Amino acid sequence: MNRFGFHINKSRLIDYDTSDRKVRQYITDREPSFRVCFACGGCTATCTAGQHASFNLRRMNTLIRRGEIAPLREEVSRCMLCGKCQLICPRGVNTRNVVALAAEAIMKYDRNEL
Amino acid sequence: MQLEGKKRIWAEYQKDIPDDHFFYVRSCIRQTFFAGSEQVFLKIMRDDLGKDVMEDPRHTTCTGIGYHGDVVPFETISTVVARHFALATEAGYKNIAISCVTSFGIYTEILETWKHFPDLLAKTRDNLFKATGREFDLPESIAHASDIIYKFRDELARKAKYQLYDITTGKPLKVVEHIGCHYAKMFPKHGIGGAEFPHVLVGMIESWGGEVIDYPERRHCCGFGFRQYLIQANRGYSISASRKKFESMEPYKPDMIVANCPGCAMFMDRWQYTIKEIDDVTYGGYKTGIPTLTYEEMAGLVMGYDPWEMGLQFHNVQALPLLRKMGIKADPDKRFLAKDGSRLPEPANLINS
């Protein structure tokens, strides 16, 4: 700690002018149905992983769209890929594939391959 | 930007400010950190404008920082404010002039609450009588002290010795105006110009020859946040909010910041120093910091008051370059003097010194 006893805080803002949407692009190119999510939350309500851990696919999708990928690393690993969400999605999003692609994209992102 | 649009809004939010006979209440923060500002306000009012301003030494804090720090209940602060109304009533004054923006917000909130809940007014009368034996009439008007200077800005402009004008370049000074949140965000119709485009400082700056900067974070809070500054562990909140503003205004190369709220003026000065210490970053066109003034100090400079007798030297960002631009001759060696006129050691690490 510095002599003042506090730090200048980091911003929690989603800054769309500087955020990185490569992961979003990667997913959308390979799974176009990702675009039509209208954030009803049906996936999250039915989610098996969500019953036991704080996994929220609806919110994860939103963060990917905004280019906020930092929380993604933890999130994707929580999904058990059971696919129940896909059965319930009223817009027919291939949610399972979205999660798989997100995991793939974040790996590539970290290796500078995106 | 289209000025016509702003003028339309300014025309909508005007309020009646009385012409004379004010009962003045001081501010905790202003009298502590900018005592010279309160004094120069009184001098301008009394000596330059010939107004009657009464100050009763028996008035106190409104307890606003305690109220917004959540240790003082609404019933208590209402009664403390009612006591000030009682003092004004006893002295025969109907117009309250308020030094502090937090107080101004609170006075407004209390009067509005009493309007909607008359039983709370009755209860407050009761409480005040029980506690002090005092009774009060509601004031006819309440104004923030900056409202009053705004009202007389053109008269002051006619009597001014200096302008907000850079004599070295022949251009108006670029001024960032910062309005304390509690001035109009809670009750837009009680602020000159409303909440989104307040005119109270813009009017002064333009009347006195300056040019106002409208930058994206203009309306953002300075970050005081009451408990967010009072407690050391929380101060990251406070400094971060000010930094956000500095970064947003920096590209416009402002010559100074002026605020009508004592807290904002204090923080926007102090945080420039702290940010320099923590991150080695200074703001201002030439990395010299941006002098941050109270509106009384700005008015005082224009009216030709001695900057050191207003206390401009007690800011971390020193105003010497600004004074040079305005053509004000002020001896830097006379900034820090003892009562007997002897020189005190100059503080180290001031910005712009």
Add this chain to the structure above:
Amino acid sequence: MTVMTKHVIIAGGGVAGIEAAGVLADMGHTVSILEKEGNPGGHVSKWHALFPDRRPAGEVTGYLGKRIENENIRFIAGTSVEKIERHGGGLTVGISGGTTLNADAVIVATGFDLFDARRKEEYGYGIYDNVITSADLEQMFNDDRLLTSDGRVPDRIGFVHCVGSRDEKVCNEHCSKVCCVTAVKQAIEVREKLPGCEVFCFYMDMRMFGPFYEELYRESQEKYNVNYIRGKVSEASGTMKKRVALKVEDTLAGRPLKMEVDLLVLMTGMEMSKSGAKLAEASGFATGINRFLESTDNHYGSNMSKMKGVFYAGTCTAPMNITDTISHARAAAVEAVKYLSSK
């Protein structure tokens, strides 16, 4: 059966007024349409294209133009109805200029005003150059000139829903219904004209109430990659580069968001028209808390006023799309005919 020709005055020559006149004229009545503006058609005549099928607005104005080419219809431009009074068995209608006319029945079709976006001060309409309204954008489409005030091709455009609607700060608690789908339509049009331009709609709820609206919304996502952010824009500011900086909460992410756009489009809602409000006040017509005309019953009396012989048509009673306005106007005409034949 012989039809006794009666004289019906219609206050307002927009979609509702013209359609009601058309129905009455078809049935042999003499109709005078009094329109305060110089031309018939109302707001739609200034629009470029219509939702949900994005047909040119000209097709509807063309239809309306043909509708008033009827020997039983007299279209009086530049004249407004100021006051309606009942005298014995008939109605007298005070018009601008101080003259009065007699009528057997009157249909009020004074329509709506677009919300004056300057009243939402935090968005800076009329102050920041690149803040425009949905009506301004239609004009840009008409002029085929989709540029910022300083002549740049926009890279990013934001649409703010509910400007002047669902907002007690401007005394409009009602939903204006059509702005959501208008934003979707305009977003698609922008994406078609400028494929390189990112488009964002800031909404609270997507109210896709009509046939093929929801489908249009989906198409905007699927085919046009329009972005939707759930959050009411808190504040817009001008930047040094004449862009517009926005502050909003992305409520689905639960975090504040900031973004700069080149153009900010305010989806202005519908308000009771000022002329309609004046007429209502002078004539003693009841208005609701939303300030639109209040009919005798929300469900089965939506064309009925409390003054015998006076009927309401279209958006003077509530925000409506064109389809519903035309249906409502036809119903008003039917009610008027029923009344006239019973006299």
Add this chain to the structure above:
Amino acid sequence: MEDLYARLMTDVRFEEGLNACMNCGVCTGICPAAEYYNYDPRRVVDLVQTRDNNIILELLKSETIWYCGQCMSCKTRCPRGNTPGLVIMALRKVSQELGYFTESEKGRQQFAIKRTVGENILKHGYCVVSYDVDPKSHPEQGPAWEHYYNHLEDSLARVGGELNGKEGPTRKISDDVLQELKNIFEVTGGQDLYDAIEEASELKAAEMNMEFKRAGRDFEYFRHVVTADNGNHQVENEDIRREEHAARR
């Protein structure tokens, strides 16, 4: 359990501050606290309007209600006429009255505000007084303040004031006047709130095995509440964090 919602409703600020929220987020969009804390005023209002006493109890014990800076920017623009900042003020009051504030790190800080600002009011007649802003505990005030503070009488004289004078800035507030203030605090519940803060804090200090004194500021618990920062206040997802914390234990 006491009906906490009903209790909140007796606060005029709560009644004024809470209508029906439609979760538009206009408050959070401009909230300075939402940017630097894991804080969302929209969510607070939405939770409170459930009227669920269990949820309200959680809030009263939470860090969440202590993040707001009461700038009141949320009041200007709410399309439903709510003021999340006022709702927060009402929640904080009840949290202190019922002693729940000591359950959170940020809430415990109320004790220090009472001992500083709170006591200044009754002792000196002002919330802040120059001789109490010690540069040692306020290094962020910088060199200008340090000079001013170290030469208080000289500095004040320079700007036309007198320390503890009869009038003007930083004058001495007379004992009669201070007595009036004390009476007001007694009559209006101000003193009760002070007492509630003291009482709960003393209990908490004992529970935390920390030194506590009934006056002053020079003891462990005071220093702790002023400086403690567990580093979790900005964390993106508090739930995840809590869960992980439990898992590690």
